[in-house]
Amino acid sequence: MQLIPILTPLKKTGEKSVAKQSYSISLSVNGKLIQADVSADLRLLDYIRYELDLTGAKEVCGEGECGACTIVLDGKTVNSCLILAVEVDGAEITTIEGLSKNGTLNEMQKAFVDHHSVQCGYCIPGMVLSGEQIIKDHEQPLRDTIKEDLSGNICRCTGYQKIVNAIETVANQS
Amino acid sequence: MKYFAPKSLEELKDLFLSNHDLNILAGGTDVLPRWQDNPSLKLDVLVDIKKIPELIGIKESETDIKIGALTTVQDLKKSDIIKKHFSSIYEATCQFAGVQIRHRATIAGNICNASPAGDLLPGLYVHNAVIQISGLKGERVVPIHQFITGVGKTILESDEIVVGIVIPKSSIKSLFYKLGLRQSMAISVVNFAIAYEIDENNNWKSLQIAAGSVAPTVIYLKTFTDALFSGSDVDESIQLVDDEISPIDDIRATASYRSKVIKNVLMHIIKEIYVR
Structure with a gap:
């Protein structure tokens, strides 16, 4: 696979320099x-x-x-x-950006804060949205189900435990 | 790049008539990474088929089940019909990438991509799936093992698309096994599906095994299953698998590891089925 230096400007494919349809x-x-x-x-x-x-x-x-x-x-x-x-x-x-209402975090976001689920934070928007999908898809998900359904989101800081804890908490509330 | 989103098969056929080198886009989970990795890859005309209603949905009839080309892996996973009749395909959907990819990736995409490691393929092979094709010259149906001809290669002509997959219903049981380097988001090092029936005297009534990632396409392990069928011992006949597979070394595993692991796991699972 081709290696791309991290600091090259991100592809802004929408640039208007060339006339495109x-x-x-x-x-x-x-x-x-x-x-x-x-x-x-x-x-x-x-x-x-x-x-x-x-x-x-x-x-x-x-x-x-x-x-x-x-x-x-x-x-x-x-x-x-x-x-x-x-x-x-x-x-x-x-x-x-669409989860909070009038500056108030939603349940999933609050749970991530309460459980200290965030370290560098880069993966967290995706984690929170996947957490929302999990509580939508499963009524009372097992911890293993949560882990399985989070497998499309990678985190390199937290070790996942606190993220899973946050989602588990919300899942058990609802 | 030009983009078209035909709303019917008729509109698609008009595009086939007026354009050459169309690139068909379904879920995009293979097309887009390939295009981004290799910008020289020409994607001049992109045809998004997701707005064609004829390609959507799973339909059950008395004798078979028809799966629309655009059925996503997640739709397959959630389908009670698939779970009930084709366990190996259901099990493959559970081990297929992650939720986000499963929400987009389509069954026809997995077939047309023709990866030797495609996770839905072994299950489709052992359940004798038939591919329904539609194009300018008309319709045709082809068994999946004749549809896929090599790594990334199929018999699909440039003016044809897959519209659906038909799988005959039967009382055959099946299972899927996947070995990846991690549990999720992994491309298979080896995968296979087994479809079988055992009679009351504990003899094979039918047996079919299809294995992936051990040859340029998914292959049936016919010599091995024939040997088992004629009553040979598993421990002896397992060596026949080596004559049928042609694994390669790649970034995920060596050829010799693949050969070893497929024999070990197959032997283990066949014995387990037999004991059941």
């Missing part, structure tokens, strides 16, 4: 309706981060292995690095 899309992001013109090769992750300035979703591996770019697309967690912006015309998207 653009496609108009309309979508809902965190409850807000948005219309936009995007080029076909713009990744959803880049659109969210650079055009919408929602920087909660992160890029790490860029190939769907790590889960740092996780967002919710039509009610399901997905890797936004593996989706093009044109593909989501008509879709409903929630990013980590």
